[in-house]
Amino acid sequence: MSMVIEREAAAVTKVVLELEVANHAGVMSHICGLFARRAFNVEGILCMPLPDATRSRIWLLVFEDERLEQMIKQVEKLEDVISVVRHGAEHAVFERLETFFR
Amino acid sequence: MMQMTGAELILRLLERQGIETVCGIPGGAILPFYDALGQCDTIHHVLARHEQGGGFMAQGMARVSGKPEVCLASSGPGATNLVTAIADAKLDSIPMVAITGQVPLGMIGTDAFQEVDTYGMTIPLTKHNFLVRDANDLLQVIPEAFRIAMSGRPGPVLIDVPKDVQCQMVSFEDYPPVAVPDALPALDLAAIEKAAEMINAAERPVLYLGGGVIHSGASHLAVTLAEQGGLPTTMTLMALGTMPIDHPLSIGMLGMHGARYTNYVLEEADLLICVGARFDDRAIGKAAEFCPRAKIIHVDIDPAELHKIKTAHIGITGDVTQVVEALLPLVQVKLREPWLAQVADLKERFPLAKPNIDNPRSHYGLVQAVADALDDEAVIATDVGQHQMWVAQAYPFRRPRQWLTSGGLGTMGFGLPTAIGAALAAPERTVVCFTGDGSLKMNIQEMATLAEEELNVKIVLMNNNSLGLVYQQQNMFYGQRPVASKYKRAVNFLKIAEGFGLDAVDLDTAEDPAATLAEALQRPGPCLIHCSIDREEFVYPMVPPGAANTEMIG
Structure with missing residues (x-):
């Protein structure tokens, strides 16, 4: 299993991950640290508390590669992660934001 | 209505969790807790001489008891010193709860005296961690920490x-x-x-057991499965003891320093039944060439281990005990005479060579002499290096939790404090710590703790005055250019032991080394047993790092 995937060589299919997590300081560190130390690039990240404030939703934009299934399993193992849902790149959440990044 | 301080509440919750011994070192930021601890007569505190030592003592207790055990450290350097023992527990899935003091809430983030971001620093090393911002939260956090440490795949939790x-x-x-x-x-x-x-359909199946079998308490079930299905059984370093080494179906430890025949048997297998193991590179060598003819069944309680290194044909997420119990009624009784005859033939042609096994002043001979002087009730801990591999290869392990070693992280300095922890958890047992001179020096200060607690720990020191496994690799793979692996001066370990208040014997000068060794092992209380080992003795066979397991040297 190659540890570094060349962007050009890999299929650049985008995937959007929707995480529901416990809302407390440190959760973002747990999520971002997990991706970073497994050398899995996160292209985009969004996080806001949900209306009841005990939970937050995190949106992650990542590239599909052969390690993605393993990454999702590792995310699911985190104690503060309640659920992980996988969406296709067509999901609107990052597309609508694009106007803010021009 | 009960009222108490956060410190006292932690203590009461530890008591309720059944904690009887904690190991650590006090310091400014954890003094309120130590003050409460001082007024508590149910929990025995063992004062380590370095926080890493305290961490490994908790590990030693947990590796023997199977339950989460507790270590303590103050903020800043106390917490940073503890980090290696936590990382070690994570890689070997050892249940542990580490409690660290931190600077007061209002001073967090101000670069206060002895402040480090312990929470941030331990995220990648723990199964989970907590920073407690309100003492009321302790009512949830402490039980949660224990629940997480012992649930599913065990691991360390920091608070x-x-x-x-x-x-x-x-x-x-x-x-x-x-x-x-x-x-x-x-x-x-x-x-x-x-x-x-x-x-049932396989012709040449092999059962591959890992440390998860021990964590699940499933050793006897795994042996029953092997016997029922006629399955030759290999064990990882972490699993030694799950099947008695002299069991007719045991093919010993696989991997980098496994016997030739073990790795050859795996090469021939048409089915690999991996139970509670994780296809670690030291065990399987080059992943693409491991068990090239075999289909794979993989059982693990951690779903993320399935298909991580090798894609399994059948992946089963589950507790080993439950899965093997469910498998047993479905697995046909098989004698597998042709396959077991083939295994026996490979074993006869490519056995593990143990030269000088009769000489207690040689590496294998010393391991054998210790085994001869003890029964299976003894606990055998090691440090990391050549001595560790010689013990793994040659010691006759026959029961789970008999063998305590740093597998995943490979931490030199693990042995002595872990042996102390083992003796704290099982004071009725003799605990042996096989070590090398390089490893022993990494936590040698715990000799003071050992002397103070008067525990039945025997340190068997294989002294070749070098970092032996580094020296070996430089000789084998770096053009015979040893760099920074030979010590220029020798240390007098006998005097050091004496200085710490330990009994010490020297097999180098003993007239009858086997008798001297046996006497020292049988005498109650701590003792250093010193023996010089030839620096030119290497661990064989050896799979070069990155090579396939069939490419063994020696």
Whole structure:
């Protein structure tokens, strides 16, 4: 299993991950640290508390590669992660934001 | 209504969790807790000489008892010193709860004296961690920490508690329930049926046991499975003892320093039944060339281990005990005479060579002489290096939790404090710590703790005055250019032991080394047993790092 995937060589299919997590300081560190130390690039990240404030939703934009299934399993193992849902790149959440990044 | 400080609340919750011994070192930010501990007569505190030592003592207790055990450190350097023992527990899935003091809440983030971001620093090393911002939260956090440490795949959990949170008064009605492990994953009966069919249909199956079998308490079930299915059985470094080494179906340890025949048997296998193991590179060598002819059944309680290194034909997420219990009625009784004859033939042609086994002043001979002087009730801990591999290869392990070694992280300095922890958890047993001169020096200060606690720990020192495994690799793979692996001066370990107040014997000068060794092992209390080992003795066979397991040298 190659540890570094060349962007050009890999299929650049985008995937959007929707995480529901416990809302407390440190959760973002747990999520971002997990991706970073497994050398899995996160292209985009969004996080806001949900209306009841005990939970937050995190949106992650990542590239599909052969390690993605393993990454999702590792995310699911985190104690503060309640659920992980996988969406296709067509999901609107990052597309609508694009106007803010021009 | 109960009222107490956060420190006292932690203590009461530890008591309720059944904690009897904690190991650590006090310091400014954890003094409120130590003050409460001083007034508590149910929990025995063992004063380590370095926080890493305290961490490994907790590990030693946990590796023997199978339950989460507790270590303590103050903020800043106390916490950074503890980090290696936590990382070690993570890689070997050892249940542990580390409690660290932190600077007061209002001073967090100000670069205060002895402040480090313990929470941030331990995220990648722990199964989970907490920074407690309100003493009321301790009512949830402490039981949660124990629940997480012992549920599913065990692991270390850290709780960082600011000093003022330890002093904060808490009022509450009732204690929270004592933490118990989570319910086990539901059994995938369809997958288990398919796995049984594959085992029944296989011609040349091999059972591959890992440390998860020990964590699950499933050693006897694994042996029954092997006997019923006629399955030759290999064990990882972590699993030694699950099947007695002299069991007719045991083919010993696989991997980098496994016997030639073991790795050859795996090469021939048409089915690999991996139970509670994780296809570590030291065990399987080059992953693409491991068990090239075999289909794979993989059982693990951690779903993320399935298909991580090798894609399994059947992956079963589950507790080993439950899965093997469900498999047993479905697995046909098989004698597998042709396959077992082939295994026996490979074993006869490519056995593990143990030169000089009769000489207690040689590496294998010393391991054998220790085994000859003890029974299976003894606990055998090691440090990391050549001595560790010689013991793994040659010691006759016959029961789970007999063998304590740093597998995943490979931490030199692990042995002595872990042996102390083992003796704290099982004071009735003799605990042997095989070590090397390089490793022993990495936590040698714990000799003081050992002398103070007067525990029945025997340090068997294989002294070649070098970092032997580094020296070996430089000789084998770096053009025979040893760099920084030979010590220029020798240390007098006998005087050091004496200085710490330990009994010491020297096999180098003993007239009858086997008798001197046996006497020292049988005499109650701590002792250093010193023996010089030839630096030119290497661990064989050896698979070069990155090579396939069949490419063994020696």
